[in-house]
Amino acid sequence: MAVPSPARNPHVFTASRWTRGNRIFPTIIEVGPDHVVRIRRKFFGRTEESIAISKVASVQITTGMIWSDIRIDSSGGTDPIVSHGHSKSDAIRIRELVEQFQKG
DSSP states (O other): OOOOOGGGSOEEEEOOTTSTTOSSSOOEEEEOSSEEEEEEEOSSOEEEEEEEGGGEEEEEEEEOSSOEEEEEEETTSOOOEEEEEEOHHHHHHHHHHHHHHHHO
């Protein structure tokens, strides 16, 4: 059985439960070498939105007093991935990972 390379495993960032829309099921952002995924869990199932790393046009971070909002825009014309309630360090790390994976 082949063991997956650590570089292939996505980096996972979870929004704070103390922020709007994240009380019961916090939003999860996964950043991997191939795509960025926003996961919203529900009582029955979950919703996923993804953008291929090669199609990411920009990553915008809006920082408040405590939490940051992240907006990841696509060059393919699809809706952006938007997530609220991440720590500033997580938001910066998400942007760094996207830039790193885009460079190859």
